[in-house]
Amino acid sequence: MSTTEEHANEVPAEIADKKETTPETKKESAIGYVILFFFVGLIASLIVGWIIFPRLLYSQKSQPFDFNHAVHLDLVDEGCQSCHYFREDGSFSGVPKLAQCIDCHEEVNGEDPNEEIFVTEYVWKEREVPWLIYSKQPDCVFFSHVAHVSEDSLYDGKDCVTCHGYHGESETLRPYQYNRITNISRDIWGHNIAGFARNSWDRAKMDDCAKCHAEARDAASRRNLKAPTTRFITNIIDVAFPGTRPAGKGSSVQTERGACFECHK
Amino acid sequence: MKGATTHRYGMVIDLDKCTGCGACMIACMAENNVPFRDDESDKLLSLTWMRIFRLNNGKPFPEADVCYLPRPCMHCEGDHGHSPCVSVCPATATDYSRETGIVSQIYTRCFGCRYCMGACPYKARLFNWWDPVWPDGMEKFLNPDVSPRVRGVVEKCSFCYNRYQLAKNKAFLEGRRELEENEYQTSCTQACPAGAIVFGDLNNPHHQVHQLVDPDMAHGGRPRNPNAFRILERLGTNPKVYYLSSREWVRRSGDNTIEGEGKLKSH
Numbered sequence A: 001m002s003t004t005e006e007h008a009n010e011v012p013a014e015i016a017d018k019k020e021t022t023p024e025t026k027k028e029s030a031i032g033y034v035i036l037f038f039f040v041g042l043i044a045s046l047i048v049g050w051i052i053f054p055r056l057l058y059s060q061k062s063q064p065f066d067f068n069h070a071v072h073l074d075l076v077d078e079g080c081q082s083c084h085y086f087r088e089d090g091s092f093s094g095v096p097k098l099a100q101c102i103d104c105h106e107e108v109n110g111e112d113p114n115e116e117i118f119v120t121e122y123v124w125k126e127r128e129v130p131w132l133i134y135s136k137q138p139d140c141v142f143f144s145h146v147a148h149v150s151e152d153s154l155y156d157g158k159d160c161v162t163c164h165g166y167h168g169e170s171e172t173l174r175p176y177q178y179n180r181i182t183n184i185s186r187d188i189w190g191h192n193i194a195g196f197a198r199n200s201w202d203r204a205k206m207d208d209c210a211k212c213h214a215e216a217r218d219a220a221s222r223r224n225l226k227a228p229t230t231r232f233i234t235n236i237i238d239v240a241f242p243g244t245r246p247a248g249k250g251s252s253v254q255t256e257r258g259a260c261f262e263c264h265k
Numbered sequence B: 001m002k003g004a005t006t007h008r009y010g011m012v013i014d015l016d017k018c019t020g021c022g023a024c025m026i027a028c029m030a031e032n033n034v035p036f037r038d039d040e041s042d043k044l045l046s047l048t049w050m051r052i053f054r055l056n057n058g059k060p061f062p063e064a065d066v067c068y069l070p071r072p073c074m075h076c077e078g079d080h081g082h083s084p085c086v087s088v089c090p091a092t093a094t095d096y097s098r099e100t101g102i103v104s105q106i107y108t109r110c111f112g113c114r115y116c117m118g119a120c121p122y123k124a125r126l127f128n129w130w131d132p133v134w135p136d137g138m139e140k141f142l143n144p145d146v147s148p149r150v151r152g153v154v155e156k157c158s159f160c161y162n163r164y165q166l167a168k169n170k171a172f173l174e175g176r177r178e179l180e181e182n183e184y185q186t187s188c189t190q191a192c193p194a195g196a197i198v199f200g201d202l203n204n205p206h207h208q209v210h211q212l213v214d215p216d217m218a219h220g221g222r223p224r225n226p227n228a229f230r231i232l233e234r235l236g237t238n239p240k241v242y243y244l245s246s247r248e249w250v251r252r253s254g255d256n257t258i259e260g261e262g263k264l265k266s267h
Helices: A002-010 A015-019 A021-057 A069-075 A113-123 A145-149 A160-164 A206-223 A228-240 B023-031 B084-088 B115-119 B161-173 B187-191 B208-213 B248-253
Strands: A058-061 A176-179 B009-014 B051-056 B066-071 B094-096 B103-105 B197-201 B241-244
Touching: A021 A058, A145 B161, A206 A228, B009 B208, B023 B051, B023 B187, B084 B094, B084 B115, B187 B197, B197 B208, B208 B241
Parallel strands: B009 B241
Antiparallel strands: A058 A176, B009 B197, B051 B066, B094 B103
16 A cells, blocks of 8 residues: 555665565455454344344234223223222232123123124123233232332332333223243333333333332331431432442341342242 | 331241141142152152151150151241351342241242252252142142242242231231231141141240240240250251250250260350
8 A cells, every 4th residue: 555655665774664565455455344344243233133133032912902091090980999909808909800891891882893892702701801911020029019009018109100100091002022032021121122211110120129129228217317417418328329228228138138038939 | 117127937836736647748738839749758859848757765665755846947047147048048049038037938049059958957948850740730729829949949938928928918908017926827837737836926925936935035046945945956047946845855856966065055
């Protein structure tokens, strides 16, 4: 290349440099190829990792028929609890069974084709609807709804939106996506493949549970502090290093966080 | 923690009442989805969270005497929660909870190194050599509150922790934070026809377990009742399972020292 030649001409004393002119030209063009292939490879792997892999990893199913939460929420008096209620023993009823729906849906009431499917295919045939549950956790997870909703618990009565988002106001059911390898609903990992969450309901992985639990413990231990200055300082510590103050530590001997059996079974 | 109280759930087993019938073992297996095999004769391979051992005083008739000793997990408190198995686990799969005093086992975290089995002086930990296989149709009768285990993980008695979780659910719904004594009872306790097993909170002086053994909490919960003893007391594992017996030879066999071996540690 010209620059190298000029450089060599300017310093004729270094004869050794002159001899290397031809191989260096080859070397530089090779570097160009290396950079080109590097970027081609990088872009290809980014496409594979961010677009193709997530599509391969997750499969999707549609719900048996569509359901409009918003319409139902307008008709009931007690909000979510009207259909998703607690049983007397404290367990959570989850998705309503046919027996609950049958009071209103014994016959087709409206014009909606989805209701017609429900009544003719499920109510009349007395079959339970095989709903696909977005928030279903794996078998080893123990989750108590009442412990999170109750004001007597550590978590101060969270509302449904904190974890489920505005599902109760949705007008349609989105497709149910699940991991092909683990069969776990995509809502657990979250829809962002990089794992970013903007809202508290975007994902429900173990880390998300642990984070909220640590915050709740911190908040509970702060409540005992009387002096406003100490409260202010601990507030800053808790935001910067959640779950590190001794008062906010959990009951686990191994991790100083919440004990494993809090959420596992 | 808001309103956090520390419990120390423990068990007292009256060996004078135990007839060795095995109802506790059966109830335990049914409650906790413990798998079994066609041939259960090899006790090294079978899984029994609650196992009954037969002790005898080794004397000829007419002094010959037999005692049955049911052995669940002892839920050792050790030294401030550092029970033998918890201390050695490299995977944080087993943990001691200061809130309940229960040693937990997280099956999905365990990778089956079996270090804890070596550390446990009570042989209360068991290894799944195979995936569980249930007889046809039995899968429908498994307990939904206990997750079944897979091949290659260690399992053990959890003091029916699922029952604690469910009892807590009910308490929260009723606006309580604390459980009554009868709300949380293990499966074996309720199954025992002789009423030999008593379960409750050792920290609560109103609970029967506390009254029966009168634990000395300054010394790791050593029983003050002269008839009460714990197995291998001298190791300082501070188990939360106590045994009662009016027979001296039975109490002595709880701490199987060779003659002249070290004395009881003043822990």
